[in-house]
Amino acid sequence: MRTSLEKAPAVNVQTAWGCLTANLAVPGSGSMMAHRRISGIVQGTLAITGMALSAIFTVRFFAWYAANRLRLEESALEDPVGALLEYWQAIRWAIVGICLFGIGWLWALLTSLRVLRNARRAEVAGKPAPPKLC
Numbered sequence: 001m002r003t004s005l006e007k008a009p010a011v012n013v014q015t016a017w018g019c020l021t022a023n024l025a026v027p028g029s030g031s032m033m034a035h036r037r038i039s040g041i042v043q044g045t046l047a048i049t050g051m052a053l054s055a056i057f058t059v060r061f062f063a064w065y066a067a068n069r070l071r072l073e074e075s076a077l078e079d080p081v082g083a084l085l086e087y088w089q090a091i092r093w094a095i096v097g098i099c100l101f102g103i104g105w106l107w108a109l110l111t112s113l114r115v116l117r118n119a120r121r122a123e124v125a126g127k128p129a130p131p132k133l134c
Helices: 013-025 029-033 037-078 080-124
Strands: none
Touching: 013 029, 013 080, 029 037, 029 080, 037 080
């Protein structure tokens, strides 16, 4: 069993590309494939939570908008700042969800790029130097 202070096992370049692709599709999955389990779990949790928040509150926003559309159009002419505040109150949690998903996705992308960089360095370090030509 690996402790938190030990370095994660190295992966080859082909596996690192697979981890990158998996992280782009499902944040956190590629990180776990690359033996970065804790960060992969947190990335996946952020992405799933963000996706759920954005889906639920976007549906609620559209229902709210459909019920208040006429009133908002009239009040926007009289008090545009008040109308914007009402829109903000209705959509803010959907935006929070989008931001959470984005944070998880970007973290997963950065982790994948670091895994790929480490795999390339390990591959170069493992190859013998080419012979010198006089």
